[in-house]
Amino acid sequence: NAGVTQTPKFQVLKTGQSMTLQCAQDMNHEYMSWYRQDPGMGLRLIHYSVGAGITDQGEVPNGYNVSRSTTEDFPLRLLSAAPSQTSVYFCASSSIDRTLSSYGYTFGSGTRLTVV
Amino acid sequence: RKEVEQDPGPFNVPEGATVAFNCTYSNSASQSFFWYRQDCRKEPKLLMSVYSSGNEDGRFTAQLNRASQYISLLIRDSKLSDSATYLCVVPRDQAGTALIFGKGTTLSVSS
Numbered sequence: 001n002a003g004v005t006q007t008p009k010f011q012v013l014k015t016g017q018s019m020t021l022q023c024a025q026d027m028n029h030e031y032m033s034w035y036r037q038d039p040g041m042g043l044r045l046i047h048y049s050v051g052a053g054i055t056d057q058g059e060v061p062n063g064y065n066v067s068r069s070t071t072e073d074f075p076l077r078l079l080s081a082a083p084s085q086t087s088v089y090f091c092a093s094s095s096i097d098r099t100l101s102s103y104g105y106t107f108g109s110g111t112r113l114t115v116v
Numbered sequence: 117r118k119e120v121e122q123d124p125g126p127f128n129v130p131e132g133a134t135v136a137f138n139c140t141y142s143n144s145a146s147q148s149f150f151w152y153r154q155d156c157r158k159e160p161k162l163l164m165s166v167y168s169s170g171n172e173d174g175r176f177t178a179q180l181n182r183a184s185q186y187i188s189l190l191i192r193d194s195k196l197s198d199s200a201t202y203l204c205v206v207p208r209d210q211a212g213t214a215l216i217f218g219k220g221t222t223l224s225v226s227s
Contacts, residue, residue: 033214042217096212107159
């Protein structure tokens with residue numbers, strides 16, 4: 001099925017460990033973005049990309065790195081995990097229909113990360 | 117002023133009730149607005165898009181007031197299945213590269 005695939009779905013890390021959350025889309029979308037969601041909060045933007053080779057910081061980028069070597073993939077790296085990074089992480093891809101000036105966003109099912 | 121603000125609720129209503137949520141946004145240049153639905157911290161699902169003054173889809177109506185910079189979502193004849201968190205969302209820029217979310221409004225519909 002076409003869409004956004006996130007792996008893993010669940011992960012437990014120890015403080016100080018590093019890991020990569022994977023995100024892949026097969027819709028040839030230009031834009032991809034990462035969000036985190038904490039209890040009682042909406043989704044907050046971590047990093048985003050407007051195309052291969054181009055990334056930029058969002059609202060809460062500290063402690064995370066991203067790269068966009070292909071249109072399809074947008075991995076999120078935690079450099080040295082901290083308990084404050086315990087959260088649910090969502091990846092999204094989007095395209096713009098310039099004829100309609102409308103947007104279409106597709107979200108992955110999320111990665112639930114616990115840092116102990 | 118936060119970019120997108122919503123009343124967190126919770127809104128507790130009986131089946132069949134009409135309920136309305138409001139959302140305010142700070143960027144007066146915003147042209148597009150969305151209401152997303154989220155169940156139990158699963159991925160958000162698009163409920164409605166608003167590009168002009170408003171939009172209606174069955175029991176759901178979204179209204180946009182640009183002068184006051186707020187968007188509303190009206191749900192008529194509430195169903196048990198409408199219980200969820202409703203997120204007010206605005207693109208972070210004109211190109212729609214990413215989204216800015218409100219904290220969400222929780223709705224609980226009871227029988």
